[in-house]
Amino acid sequence: MEERNVQAKKIGMFVLALSMGMAVLAGGLHHQALASERRLPTSDAEIKMSFSPLVKQTAPTVVNIFTKKVVTSRPANPFMNDPFFNQFFGNRFGGAFGAPRQRVERSLGSGVIVSSDGTIVTNRHVIDGASEIRVVLHDRREFDAKLVGADERTDLAVLKLQDVHDALPTIKLGNSDDVEVGDLVLAIGNPFGVGQTVTSGIVSALARAGVTGQDYQSFIQTDAAINPGNSGGALIDMNGDLIGVNSAIFTKSGGSNGIGFAIPVNMVKVVMRGLISGDLRRPWLGASGQTVTADLARSLELERPGGVLINAIHPDSPARRAGLKAGDVVVAVNGLEVDDPNSLRFRIATLEPKGQAVLTIIRSGSKQDVSVPLEVAPEVPARDETVIKTRSPFAGAKVANVNPALADELGIDTLTSGVIVLDVASNSLARQANLKPGDLITEVNKTRIGSVADLMSVLRKGEKGRNWSVAVKRDGKILTADYTL
DSSP states (O other), X not given: OHHHHHHHHHHHHHHHHHHHHHHHHHHHHHHHHHHHHHHSOOSHHHHTOSSHHHHHHHGGGEEEEEEEEEEEEOOOOTTTTOHHHHHHHTTTTHHHHOOOEEEEEEEEEXXXXXXXXXXXXXXXXHHTTOSEEEEEOTTSOEEEEEEEXXXXXXXXXXXXXXXXXXXXXXXXXXXXXXXXXXXXXXXXXXXXXSOOEEEEEEEEEEEEOSSSSOSSOOEXXXXXXXXXXXXXXXXEOTTSOEEEXXXXXXXXXXXXXXXXXXXXXXXXXXXXXXXXXXXXXXXXOOEEEEEOOHHHHHHTTOSSSOSEEEEEEOTTSHHHHTTOOTTOEEEEETTEEOOSHHHHHHHHHTSOSSSEEEEEEEETTEEEEEEEEOEEOXXXXXXXXXXXXXXXXXXXXXXXXXXHHHHHHHTSOTTOOSEEEEXXXXXXXXXXXXXXXXXXXXXXXXXXXXXXXHHHHHHHHHTTXXXXXXXXXXXXXXXXXXXXX
């Protein structure tokens, strides 16, 4: 009897445990079902969710650009490098073997329609040197286009379609200052000439510099696949707004390596307005400085590295009139942070040359705001561009006085002064003397050169002599040479 009671108890406990286990299992399954139900789409719209609405909205505003240019070349003369023929015949065979030939080069790129009348923004390098520009729209209509203007310093250009009779679709220009790392983006263009394509990715970095040879660099970096032919195409955000113009890729093979760069649309707006109006001028700060490194931050007793330490100010500049001083650290422009001289120049360049900009600076350990007038660089002193004909090592060179406006055009420090070489004619004494555009002439025959007038005076005095000593500044270094003519 007792054995039966014990067995009954064991059976009861087993049934109880089993029922509890089943309850727990049922609860777990119910919980999984609820979690699965939350993860799954609940409507046809969610199941079909994609980028297609954005593409339908923006793709018609992106165009394919086909260019043609005629290139003249001269075939190599097989005798030109032979010392025997050069000694006896000179260049007599140049005409026979070196007759110029012309060939047609074709290239392609992309562009974005920014006005319903057919105004298009693209990269300058897409249309550089083109004798013919043909644009194909998303609906396959084709138009001839004329160049309105191009800006080498930002690699941007504006085109105008010819014989447009209907309003064309346009894209909304966004605000690239609102873009953040991690934002989803789409890149639309015509890679490899296969037709319009769309790729997706995220913004992987901001304010990228040192990517191309342009002066104003603060690229949006994205991992959306960008390939040759995408140049000039659109980088859009999830609102369908244009946030950048695709401009460059990082590649070792010619294809996309997952790193692309776009010119921020806020720069595009300024350049576009200037090219259309024919008056592209940028504000000038008139101060130069250096990046605040970790070592500098410690010596200046700053909380962290960042900003631009001002070390030189032009005596007649907006920075001087605003009260900016050497030793100030500029950390923001109109509330937007700057981390280095390049970002400071970029922020100033995206503003219109009117009104004022608010610079946030750190002076003597305290933060304060300074209002700086937005003015264009002045033409003082006058350039006095001169082609030198006096027999000297400078014969055939074009020189000018450096002023802030010219320095800004050339992309050099706007605090530079003196006489600069702008051009050197081929087969000239200046070319033989190895003078190069960009050289700053500092001294001739032991006389300091501060202006074109100084240079011409020294050249006239030494015209009858044979010996010349010259000093120029090139890439930050002083180079000296002696010549006998």
